[in-house]
Amino acid sequence: ASEQCGSEQGDKPTLQTLSEELNKTEGLGSVGGQACKAKRETGDEESEENWRIETGLDFIRENTMLRIDEDLYFGLDEYSKFRRDELSLLELVRTFIREVKGVRALPLGASATVLSGDDTGGNKPAWCFYPYQLKNLAQTEVIIYEVLRDFYWSVLKKERKGQFLALDSYLKDIEESSLRAITYVEYTNEKKNSTFEDREDPYLYIATHPLLLYRMVRRFAEDLQPILLELEEYEDLISDLYDKANPDLVVFPNHDDLTDALESIKRIQEGTNLNTLEFATGKMDQLQTDIHVNALHALEIGAYYFTAGHFAYAVEWMYYALNTVSQSSVIEKYPIIERFFRKSFDHLVEVHNQNWEPTSKNYWNLGVFHTKVTAPFEPKSYVLMRQIMKDEAAGLRKTLDWNWSVNVNFMHVCAGKNLQTEEERKGLKCWLQRKHNPYWSINPLKMEILNRDPPVYQIYDFIGDKLIEKMKKAAVDGLERSTVVDRNDHSRSVVDTTRTSSQVWLYDDRENGKFLLPLTYRMELLSQLTIAPPQACDAYQVASYGPSHHYAPHIDSFEDTRRAVAKGNRIVTIMGYMSHVKAGGRTGFPLLGVAAEPIKGSVVMWYNLKKNGAERDMRTWHGGCPVVFGVKWITNKWVYYNENFRNFPCGLNQDE
Numbered sequence: 301a302s303e304q305c306g307s308e309q310g311d312k313p314t315l316q317t318l319s320e321e322l323n324k325t326e327g328l329g330s331v332g333g334q335a336c337k338a339k340r341e342t343g344d345e346e347s348e349e350n351w352r353i354e355t356g357l358d359f360i361r362e363n364t365m366l367r368i369d370e371d372l373y374f375g376l377d378e379y380s381k382f383r384r385d386e387l388s389l390l391e392l393v394r395t396f397i398r399e400v401k402g403v404r405a406l407p408l409g410a411s412a413t414v415l416s417g418d419d420t421g422g423n424k425p426a427w428c429f430y431p432y433q434l435k436n437l438a439q440t441e442v443i444i445y446e447v448l449r450d451f452y453w454s455v456l457k458k459e460r461k462g463q464f465l466a467l468d469s470y471l472k473d474i475e476e477s478s479l480r481a482i483t484y485v486e487y488t489n490e491k492k493n494s495t496f497e498d499r500e501d502p503y504l505y506i507a508t509h510p511l512l513l514y515r516m517v518r519r520f521a522e523d524l525q526p527i528l529l530e531l532e533e534y535e536d537l538i539s540d541l542y543d544k545a546n547p548d549l550v551v552f553p554n555h556d557d558l559t560d561a562l563e564s565i566k567r568i569q570e571g572t573n574l575n576t577l578e579f580a581t582g583k584m585d586q587l588q589t590d591i592h593v594n595a596l597h598a599l600e601i602g603a604y605y606f607t608a609g610h611f612a613y614a615v616e617w618m619y620y621a622l623n624t625v626s627q628s629s630v631i632e633k634y635p636i637i638e639r640f641f642r643k644s645f646d647h648l649v650e651v652h653n654q655n656w657e658p659t660s661k662n663y664w665n666l667g668v669f670h671t672k673v674t675a676p677f678e679p680k681s682y683v684l685m686r687q688i689m690k691d692e693a694a695g696l697r698k699t700l701d702w703n704w705s706v707n708v709n710f711m712h713v714c715a716g717k718n719l720q721t722e723e724e725r726k727g728l729k730c731w732l733q734r735k736h737n738p739y740w741s742i743n744p745l746k747m748e749i750l751n752r753d754p755p756v757y758q759i760y761d762f763i764g765d766k767l768i769e770k771m772k773k774a775a776v777d778g779l780e781r782s783t784v785v786d787r788n789d790h791s792r793s794v795v796d797t798t799r800t801s802s803q804v805w806l807y808d809d810r811e812n813g814k815f816l817l818p819l820t821y822r823m824e825l826l827s828q829l830t831i832a833p834p835q836a837c838d839a840y841q842v843a844s845y846g847p848s849h850h851y852a853p854h855i856d857s858f859e860d861t862r863r864a865v866a867k868g869n870r871i872v873t874i875m876g877y878m879s880h881v882k883a884g885g886r887t888g889f890p891l892l893g894v895a896a897e898p899i900k901g902s903v904v905m906w907y908n909l910k911k912n913g914a915e916r917d918m919r920t921w922h923g924g925c926p927v928v929f930g931v932k933w934i935t936n937k938w939v940y941y942n943e944n945f946r947n948f949p950c951g952l953n954q955d956e
């Protein structure tokens with residue numbers, strides 16, 4: 301069916317085919333299937349296809365600021381402007397993308413209120429922190445899509461021929477991303493014969509896939525409002541949209557959210573060392589998804605990396621964009637387009653090289669390649685500086701002072717690399733533990749030791765699925781953005797980019813938390829520590845992470861013991877995984893060179909203090925690696941020293 305779609309265009313390249321081509325990615329097959337279906341449903345559209353394309357092109361030529369024209373060099377003036385003011389590359393790229401897609405920029409000062417719902421201004425939630433709200437947004441968008449698609453084919457094409465290239469490319473963008481994902485999820489649900497409970501939610505899939513999320517947020521921030529402004533006169537349409545999409549209940553993402561989405565992509569890629577080509581084509585940490593970004597997206601992502609000062613990734617994304625666009629046949633007809641990509645690419649290479657210094661300073665500039673870039677760029681010959689420093693960083697693991705190597709090692713363990721030496725790996729094993737308590741003899745613990753000194757254990761099947769569901773249910777409505785101890789004032793907690801999860805506390809000593817007590821007792825048996833009394837622990841902290849959310853390396857014990865005078869400090873952490881994570885989300889120990897895999901139902905246990913209970917054990921620096929795809933749920937149980945100093949240091953498996 302998709303071939304048919306292509307052949308409708310004949311071999312005459314048009315702007316329509318151009319944006320179709322730009323939307324394709326090498327090796328992933330045609331993405332036009334859904335679009336074809338939409339067209340077929342409306343019956344006799346094929347014959348009318350051509351006028352739409354032709355007049356669409358004319359419309360663009362006549363009405364846009366920057367002309368796509370052989371004689372008038374595209375964006376040359378703009379281009380020379382950005383060379384003086386480098387930060388505007390991103391804006392220039394956005395202008396270019398609008399141009400190609402036929403999206404008119406909103407008039408300056410226009411507040412796009414056609415369908416913006418409640419304007420909660422500064423109180424608007426940051427979208428990226430709420431996968432469950434984003435899920436609703438994905439659902440709303442599909443409703444908007446359906447209304448606009450029907451309107452497009454039933455009304456618009458008859459009245460205003462060809463003026464709506466922007467709407468056309470908007471509909472296509474949804475079809476090849478969100479709708480494609482929904483089809484995929486529904487298909488797998490069906491194939492797996494999923495019951496109601498374990499059906500995967502297609503909208504949550506969209507809300508937690510970093511590329512789908514970026515594409516959706518981008519459509520809201522860039523594409524939808526200008527389209528709606530142009531359709532304002534169709535009052536029936538607008539009120540239909542208003543009724544169905546209920547914008548008063550949903551706050552739509554804006555440009556700040558688009559920046560957040562781009563920042564998320566950056567955090568994910570940097571934090572888990574994803575290869576650019578693989579990431580762009582939907583591969584994340586072993587998992588291949590059938591979702592990708594197109595040349596225009598890659599162009600924007602490259603420009604964002606440039607703005608953020610990470611020049612190596614900027615060059616890689618721009619190279620991907622250029623390469624994708626160069627393979628498009630319509631480029632022969634519009635070489636001007638390719639020239640824009642090439643100019644941008646050349647510029648990024650130049651800036652990369654300006655920022656590359658062959659001195660030890662590079663230890664602080666991890667955003668460049670190991671060497672300057674020379675033409676022709678061959679991505680395989682260039683290695684990221686941080687990659688090159690992997691061995692050196694691993695060698696510095698035992699240095700307990702904070703230094704540059706911690707972040708590099710954290711990134712590598714987050715990517716699933718094991719940095720432990722042969723010596724350190726000796727004696728690491730899995731076993732069934734039946735000792736220490738009769739309870740375990742009939743129901744042995746599935747133990748694994750991840751590190752011997754200091755000991756880090758992972759214990760599998762420790763929290764049952766039913767209990768996990770109960771915990772999530774009790775937690776989900778109370779989730780709030782996590783905080784960290786204020787660096788300047790240790791008595792305060794503050795919101796910070798080093799910890800981007802949301803969280804809530806559940807109390808097993810309160811009426812509505814009693815269901816947690818069996819878990820607490822199980823933890824006592826496991827650790828041979830006193831945990832249940834409130835003075836021996838903190839309540840259960842339940843935390844949830846969406847894509848890009850992380851917790852940078854830290855130690856769970858307090859630096860300032862005034863935070864915990866009565867209880868003593870946090871001696872042991874027992875952290876449970878309450879979900880599988882599709883990609884990413886490990887718990888990394890950069891100084892130990894190892895990470896725990898987020899396996900639902902397992903708990904990880906380690907020390908935060910030395911055995912004397914007074915000093916922090918600096919070796920158990922750890923952090924929550926960025927979630928790449930999916931949602932990660934954890935629960936923390938922190939155990940305090942004073943209630944436990946008597947039975948210490950018998951601690952964990954003293955006979956191991």
Ligand SMILES: O=C(O)CCC(=O)C(=O)O
Nearest residue numbers: 851886887923924934936
């Ligand atoms: O999310 C993780 O894997 C680690 C969380 C953590 O270290 C904490 O909450 O203290």
Ligand SMILES: [Fe+2]
Nearest residue numbers: 854855856922
């Ligand atoms: Fe922690």
